[in-house]
Amino acid sequence: MNTYPIKFRPILKEKIWGGEKLSQILNKKSKSKNVGESWEISGVDENISIVTNGLYKGKSLNELITMFKGDFMGQANISIFGENFPLLIKFLDAKTNLSVQVHPDDKMAKTHHNSFGKTEMWYIMDSDKDAEIVLGLKNDKINSEVLGDINASNVNAIFNTEKVSQGDSYFIPAGKIHAIGAGVLAAEIQQTSDITYRVYDWDRIDDNGQQRELHTELAQKATKISTSNGKSDYRLEHNRTSNLVDCDFFTTNIFEVQGPQKRDYKGLDSFVIYMCVEGSAEIIVNNYSEFISIGETVLIPANCIDVIFNAQGAKILEIYIDPNDAKSKKLAS
Structure with a gap:
């Protein structure tokens, strides 16, 4: 595709x-x-x-x-x-x-x-x-x-x-x-x-x-009794991802874009979703440029190798399914 x-x-x-x-x-x-x-x-x-x-x-x-x-x-x-x-x-x-x-x-x-x-x-x-x-x-x-x-x-x-x-x-x-x-x-x-x-x-x-x-x-x-409030303990770092959730069903990271940044997905067998939660950023895939602003979401297909970001201070949620974590079973037809 x-x-x-x-x-x-x-x-x-x-x-x-x-x-x-x-x-x-x-x-x-x-x-x-x-x-x-x-x-x-x-x-x-x-x-x-x-x-x-x-x-x-x-x-x-x-x-x-x-x-x-x-x-x-x-x-x-x-x-x-x-x-x-x-x-x-x-x-x-x-x-x-x-x-x-x-x-x-x-x-x-x-x-x-x-x-x-x-x-x-x-x-x-x-x-x-x-x-x-x-x-x-x-x-x-x-x-x-x-x-x-x-x-x-x-x-x-x-x-x-x-x-x-x-x-x-x-x-x-x-x-x-x-x-x-x-x-x-x-x-x-x-x-x-x-x-x-x-x-x-x-x-x-x-x-x-x-x-x-x-x-x-x-x-x-x-209802199941849980002792944890589930709050993520993370530190936001420029141009580096911080993990918010890593569970059987999805992984969610957050990163702040300061200047150009490249994300490498060669080893990931999954689509990737970006949700912009602050600011705006340019996203480049295969020389195709798209802009994403606060409140917008884009999906990157699984065959993507890398993604380039350009922004000053945008905060992005990065979401995917790690095949090593996914334990959900296919529903019976």
């Missing part, structure tokens, strides 16, 4: 908890006041990403996988995932709290939904003063049985909360209770799955005067 930095059309999702930061800060084209998510790269049914630049403009993500297979995805990814794109890449804006929720692991998701599970991570791009996230239960004396009896009077005694600020990064494995709190703008990397078990929704009422459905029984089965 002809390899270049591929951009896709963002799929914007209005949410009851959404706001205007995706348009105001990340320049997403929407006049809505409650856009909660921008799906940057998606292989989820009925939400398939479409290319917006270069030779493959107008092609869908699925078409590229079918046409080019290992050259696009990586041979190991094709052998594990078939023609299912394994990651869902998003930006999220929480004007108000998201529901407290939990996601199933691969085994439970396969049994109940014939789907992959949902392990994810967040990188905090912006946060209001004193903004918080929910991460896990308050302590190890609380078990999942309490999830069936949560209300405004006891919620603060059940869930662990963490104050966040720009640059914080958190790993949320499947089975961990979590929620992004009001005032947080984040990049999210996750397995391709849209399965969420809602545990508590802050007694919120929708436009029809109804509370949103809770999934208490499934949430109780999915």
Whole structure:
């Protein structure tokens, strides 16, 4: 295939908890006041990403996988995932709290939904003063049985909360209770799955005067007790990558571009995704130049050998699947 930095059309999702930061800060084209998510790269049914630049403009993500297979995805990814794109890449804006929720692991998701599970991570791009996230239960004396009896009077005694600020990064494995709190703008990397078990929704009422459905029984089965808050301990260094997450399902690094920088992928059998979380940068692949600014995402096909960056102070998330780490199993047909 002809390899270049591929951009896709963002799929914007209005949410009851959404706001205007995706348009105001990340320049997403929407006049809505409650856009909660921008799906940057998606292989989820009925939400398939479409290319917006270069030779493959107008092609869908699925078409590229079918046409080019290992050259696009990586041979190991094709052998594990078939023609299912394994990651869902998003930006999220929480004007108000998201529901407290939990996601199933691969085994439970396969049994109940014939789907992959949902392990994810967040990188905090912006946060209001004193903004918080929910991460896990308050302590190890609380078990999942309490999830069936949560209300405004006891919620603060059940869930662990963490104050966040720009640059914080958190790993949320499947089975961990979590929620992004009001005032947080984040990049999210996750397995391709849209399965969420809602545990508590802050007694919120929708436009029809109804509370949103809770999934208490499934949430109780999915919840796993975790002692770590999952916060990444990293130091940002000019023109060097720092690892944020390295798990069975994806690897995410961050690097700051100061001047020209070359990334070498000769030994990697995977596509690479870049999410710009600050500033802007020029990306050059095979003499094809593309620019990426804060809030934009590009995909580099797996047959790429190297990538050249030019920028002054851009911060980039680098995402790929290391075949040595990927332990997800191909779904049965």
